[in-house]
Amino acid sequence: SQKIEQNSEALNIQEGKTATLTCNYTNYSPAYLQWYRQDPGRGPVFLLLIRENEKEKRKERLKVTFDTTLKQSLFHITASQPADSATYLCALGDTGNQFYFGTGTSLTVIP
Amino acid sequence: GAVVSQHPSWVICKSGTSVKIECRSLDFQATTMFWYRQFPKQSLMLMATSNEGSKATYEQGVEKDKFLINHASLTLSTLTVTSAHPEDSSFYICSAVGLWPTEAFFGQGTRLTVV
Numbered sequence: 093s094q095k096i097e098q099n100s101e102a103l104n105i106q107e108g109k110t111a112t113l114t115c116n117y118t119n120y121s122p123a124y125l126q127w128y129r130q131d132p133g134r135g136p137v138f139l140l141l142i143r144e145n146e147k148e149k150r151k152e153r154l155k156v157t158f159d160t161t162l163k164q165s166l167f168h169i170t171a172s173q174p175a176d177s178a179t180y181l182c183a184l185g186d187t188g189n190q191f192y193f194g195t196g197t198s199l200t201v202i203p
Numbered sequence: 204g205a206v207v208s209q210h211p212s213w214v215i216c217k218s219g220t221s222v223k224i225e226c227r228s229l230d231f232q233a234t235t236m237f238w239y240r241q242f243p244k245q246s247l248m249l250m251a252t253s254n255e256g257s258k259a260t261y262e263q264g265v266e267k268d269k270f271l272i273n274h275a276s277l278t279l280s281t282l283t284v285t286s287a288h289p290e291d292s293s294f295y296i297c298s299a300v301g302l303w304p305t306e307a308f309f310g311q312g313t314r315l316t317v318v
Binding site: 126128133134135136137138141181183190191192193194195196 | 246247294306308309
């Protein structure tokens with residue numbers, strides 16, 4: 093079965109720095125990959141989608157890369173702010189709209 | 204963006220009773236809806252996938268007779284936890300998607316506590 097792993101530990105960074113979160117997967121060939129943000133007690137909120145034939149996607153301070161050879165996606169938040177503190181989830185999807193989520197990474201941005 | 208409404212937000216029930224959770228896509232037709240379960244500080248665990256008008260597809264280890272899913276229309280799916288037990292206490296979240304490829308829109312989640 094597919095396996096999706098994110099940063100194994102919580103990530104703490106200083107405000108203003110760039111946060112980089114990783115998503116690695118095995119036994120799967122996703123058609124696309126997505127990143128979501130989840131705050132405690134709330135449902136996830138969509139951030140970015142990147143297709144298998146795309147290498148990089150940007151949205152404001154967010155950047156996502158997708159390397160299907162390495163089976164890895166990197167999620168960057170530049171000029172991080174305390175408000176960026178949350179859990180970030182990657183999700184892999186296939187053409188059948190089946191979604192599988194990673195383990196999530198808790199990010200804390202320290203003022 | 205699209206809105207998915209999940210109801211109730213929280214519910215407390217007695218052991219042995221059944222609880223129904225609704226998930227509605229308010230401004231789009233959801234071809235597929237998903238139900239997830241999330242334990243504290245853990246990621247989302249996919250329970251089942253449902254397409255309108257057909258039987259839900261359950262993930263391995265999820266009891267279909269215990270977690271009844273009905274997807275009667277393109278805007279409504281329900282999850283019924285039957286004969287609930289304390290170990291069923293969890294955060295249940297639904298999501299809905301339209302035409303591929305698209306992001307999933309999530310409901311606000313339902314906190315179920317079985318006492």
